[in-house]
Amino acid sequence: MDALDLARWQFGITTVYHFVFVPLTIGLSLLVAIMQTRAVFAKDAVRKDAWTRMTKFFGSMLIVNFGIGIATGIVQEFQFGMNWSEYARFVGDVFGAPLALEGLAAFFLESVFLGLWIFGWGRLPEKIHLLTIWAVALGSTLSAYFIIAANSFMQHPVGAVLNPETGRAELDPSQGSILAVLSNVTALAAFPHVVSGAWLVAGAFLTGVAAWHMVRHHNRARELGIDTEEGQEQHLAARDLYRPTVRFGVLAMVVAALVLVVSGDFQAQIMFKQQPMKMASAEALCETETGASFSILTVGGPDAFSTDCDGVTHLIEVPYITSFLATHTFDATLQGVDDLNAQYKEQFGATALDIHGNEVAVDYRPNLFVTYWSFRLMMGLAAFSGVLALWALWVTRGRGEAARTTGSKAFQWFAVLSIPMPFLANSAGWVFTEIGRQPWVVHPNPDDPVVRLMTMQGVSAHPGWMVLTSLVAFTLVYGVLAVLWFQMMRKAALQGVPLAQRDLETDELDTPTLSFDY
Template sequence: MEALDLARWQFGITTVYHFIFVPLTIGLSLLVAIMQTRAVLSKDPVRKDAWTRMTKFFGSMLIVNFGIGIATGIVQEFQFGMNWSEYSRFVGDVFGAPLALEGLVAFFLESVFLGLWIFGWGKMPERIHLLTIWAVAIGTMASAYFIIAANSFMQHPVGAVLNPETGRAELDPAQGSILSVLTNITTLAAFPHVISGAWLVASAFVVGVASWHMVKHHNKARELGLATPEGQEHHHAARDLYRPTVRFGVVAMFLSAIVLVISGDAQAKIMFEQQPMKMASAEAHCDTSSGVPFSILTVGGPDAFSTDCSGVTHLIGIPYVTSILATNDPSATLQGVDDLNAQYKEQFGETATDIHGNEVEVDYRPNLFVTYWSFRLMMGLAAFSGIVAFWALWATRGKGENARTTGSKAFQWFTVLAIPMPFLANSAGWVFTEIGRQPWVVHPNPDDPTIRLMTMQGVSSHPEWMVLTSMVAFTLVYGVLAVFWFRMMQKAALKGAPLPQRDPETAELDTPTLSFDY
């Protein structure tokens, strides 16, 4: 493999690995903030105690995830200087601005107030302490916004001009400068899609963990007998502690799904205009035609991993849907992959100069197989969350004393199985976003294509062995971190929240503590 291929693999590995933690931190910080809000505002001491316990229970896992996410995120940003120095030289004046804002504004907001939240229990006024976790939630979303703004410049560069003397992209006050970068239409479309995806990840996590404990306590209560004090304790844990959390997570899943669908539709329409090759490849739409169907199943030729459209056979499709997604017009004409490739060769040239000064023939088609299937995995994996949501609503139906819990082992294990599916869907979405942009690392703006850079022109001029060595080292270190992260999260999740205990003399509930016994 060449240094370019190894550098792409290394960035892909570190990015996808880091993104395991990002959506859970973003989504879980908001859900924990809402849990604590419900505890603070509750007039009922039983409900107040229950939501306080859930806040601290899921808060302990938020802390673990946040810590690992910081370590992996710092390494990811160093990739730009390590393996992609030519890219950094070309767009550093623009790309560095939102990254700096992310560090100066969002990261400090998250880290400072997370520390206050962790160590402020019982030491700060209740409502002031509540504001600290809301500051963390706002900080995580602000962090996402700045990162998405930086990535969106790579997808659709705005607010900058090319300096002919230095050959660098520079912020242009005449075009709005940094404000244009931060209000890029691509950013405004991508942000709600990414954030709602993070909410889905966190809500599926909350539902899965809470459902596991609800079923466990339900069965334990039946085993001990509801007439015994121990049985009643487990019965109340299932009904009053974990059942409300399951239903809370389900509501969050439905709300995130609504935002996902609406924002995804808006983002697709923008992408059809800005990056028609990416969307044509996502549908394996090879030839220009009208009334384009949405492909459900397509098989490739003898070389499934090729950019070549030859041998592509559409087996199952929904008529007109892709044209509707692109323009809201079922009869709209959309350009195919091969026609777009020919158009780009005429516009940008059939060859390009790489970092070594060699003229290299250019194919403007991305990897068709990866682009097509990552797009479908992004959408298809969400089906697990839909099944869990409706199953959980049915299993926990009823109100008051008639509120139900379930002892179904099938439900218990399916909710756990569904936890990683939104994670995988999020990762598949980013694979689609980045692979579908190839061969560009900075995709040209259709209205002003002067700022553009090919991936082969953005890599550092390192020898292959050096990139391979760092890739292997990072992969091994990240593998070890993954084991530690999983064990700590598993330990915290299986431990569960401490069950409510009443003082025999005063009948008051005990106060749950935030555990650090990792």
């Protein structure tokens, strides 16, 4: 493998690893803020106590996730200068603006108010303290928008012009400059899709953890006897503490799913116009078709992992659906991978100079196998959340004294199994987005294709061994961090919430002091 392949692997590995923490932070900060709001404005002591406990319980895991997310996120920006210096030189005057805004406006808002939230319990007025976690949620969401705006420029460059003297892309005041970059239609389409994906991650996480404890307390109450004092305590924990959290997590998943479907449909239509090669590869649409079918299962000829259209066979298809997804009409004509490849070779050239000045042949087709299956994994893995939501609603049906909990071990372990699925779906979506754009690191705008850069032209001129050394080092360090993160999150999740002790004479709650021990 040469330096280009190694640099792509390193950026891909570190980015996918970092993005494990990002959606949970974005989504969980919002859900924790809502839980604390419910606690602050609760009308009775029991509900106030329950939501306060759940706020601190999931807040402790938010802190762990946020901390490791910072450590891994810093590496991403340094890589632009280390392994992708030619890309940074070419597009830095544009790309650096949203990154600077992310650091100055969003990250500091998020981190400063998270500190105030952590150390402000019992020190700040209750409603002022509540505002701090809402500031954290706002900061994390703003951070996501600025990063998406930067990435969207790579997908669809706007607001910039190529300076022929320096060979660099620069912000163009005549196009609106930085405002054009921030209001890029690609960013406006991607933002709700990414954020709702984060809500799905957090909702599944919340539901999975709370469901595990609900089942545990339900079964413990049955073992002790529902009529005993300890058994009644376990029963109330299952019904009044964890059951509302399960249903709250389900509500978050439902809202997320609705936004995902609508934003995904809008984003798909935009991508069919801006990056038709990516979407044709996502459907293994090799030849131009009218009324194109949606592929359920497609395999490559003699090689099941075929990277191009050679021997591609569509085994299961739904007629006309791909044309409908692209244009909302069933008879639209969509260009195929091979036809687009020929068109791009004529438009942009069949050869190009790499970073070393060598003329090499160019193939404008992305890796078909990875693009096709990452697109399906993105959708398929998200389906686990749908099953979890329906199952959770069924086993927790009823209201008031008739509200149900369950002791089903099958439900308990399915809830736990469903926790990582939205994480994997999010990662698959980003793999599809980035691999499907190849061989471009800055994809040409169909309306003005002057600002563009190929991936092989954006890499640094390092020897392969140097990139390999850093790749191995990052992989080892990230492996250690992954173990630490998992152990800390597992410890916090299994610990659960200390149960309230009720004074039998006054019927008042004795709320144990909860602390953040990370």
